[in-house]
Amino acid sequence: SAVISQKPSRDICQRGTSLTIQCQVDSQVTMMFWYRQQPGQSLTLIATANQGSEATYESGFVIDKFPISRPNLTFSTLTVSNMSPEDSSIYLCSVEGDLAEAFFGQGTRLTVV
């Protein structure tokens, strides 16, 4: 299994500002994933982050809005840029374990006012 720590656990931000979310894993992993869970909805994959290469974004998500860093095999950051109230969501970091199951962080609950 993998233990994933996300920071911050929650934040309230002003519109127009940016927030960087950190994800730390207790073991080295090739791929890390960032998901968004909007209020009352399911999880949607934002992007896949591989160490040493640019992140791969899903349809509807762009690098300018959600820049991602992946400096090493245990750490990644997701930035939510130029925030608006529509960005209020839970953002989750995920990694794949040895048996092809996904492990998730506790999530970052973001409220944009």
Add this chain to the structure above:
Amino acid sequence: GNSVTQMEGPVTLSEEAFLTINCTYTATGYPSLFWYVQYPGEGLQLLLKATKADDKGSNKGFEATYRKETTSFHLEKGSVQVSDSAVYFCALETSGSRLTFGEGTQLTVNP
């Protein structure tokens, strides 16, 4: 494209009742299928999985069987407990280990 459809919720049951949460999927090839659970105030946890047709995943009294002919992966439990109250997500794994989730089903079990 790939998609997952879960039965509409929320679902409210009495303790010891039988639970079924329906899940059907659309996918190319033969994806792995998962059920994740999100307890109040906690992150997502893997509940069970199945990686090929006719596989049955089971955990904590929950079961789900991978049915290729009906493209389904329904979650069942014979006798639910109050502690099973949570949101349940059906998911499939697409290429590159990416997950596609269903809408989630809120389960409330009353004593």
